[in-house]
Amino acid sequence: DQPIPPADLIILPGSKNVISDLRALKAQGWDAAIKKHLRYGGKVIGLCGGYQMLGKLIEDPEGIEGDPTSENGLGLLDIQTRLAPQKQLKQSKGTLSLPDQDSCTVEGYEIHAGISEGDGRSSAPLYLSGESEGALSEDNTILGSYLHGLFDEPDALKALLHWSGLTGAALFDYSEQRENSINQLASCFAQHLDMEKLTS
Numbered sequence: 001d002q003p004i005p006p007a008d009l010i011i012l013p014g015s016k017n018v019i020s021d022l023r024a025l026k027a028q029g030w031d032a033a034i035k036k037h038l039r040y041g042g043k044v045i046g047l048c049g050g051y052q053m054l055g056k057l058i059e060d061p062e063g064i065e066g067d068p069t070s071e072n073g074l075g076l077l078d079i080q081t082r083l084a085p086q087k088q089l090k091q092s093k094g095t096l097s098l099p100d101q102d103s104c105t106v107e108g109y110e111i112h113a114g115i116s117e118g119d120g121r122s123s124a125p126l127y128l129s130g131e132s133e134g135a136l137s138e139d140n141t142i143l144g145s146y147l148h149g150l151f152d153e154p155d156a157l158k159a160l161l162h163w164s165g166l167t168g169a170a171l172f173d174y175s176e177q178r179e180n181s182i183n184q185l186a187s188c189f190a191q192h193l194d195m196e197k198l199t200s
Contacts, residue, residue, distance in 0.1 A: 014112075044076065051135075065083065079118035079120040082114065089109070105153055
């Protein structure tokens, strides 16, 4: 049992078993802690499974993650999710639009077995591959999205940090850092492996 530490922003990440993880979150009392965090002016972002948890209901009628079941969500976004056997898997590129900020480019991928619907999606903060995506609460404190990579583009990271209350942060280019890391790993392999033996 660990309490959620003081923070400006709570991020609920993805999950391999969203209903089980949601139940564990509730058992720890984190549902109440997240709502208290919001009452005191904090922000919350839910990504993929975390986005589903923010809604009103998650249904798994076909037992995608185990036995057929359902679970009430945190009720923070006006969406409900139904798990389905057809997993969504696609690269996505588009724009992030937050209140009182310029739109910026985002790019990443979606991989999930859920279909989320509801009025909360009418205020979607993202526009990806020609379609609106995600949800933003009416009071501008809760954001949900299926996009993995939401923080990767420097301008999107800056916008999200500003949205959550942090201004003037020193930013870095995640894509450039990832490319440099891959190049360093490739150089290490080239230096220490006998490539002729591997290819012969």
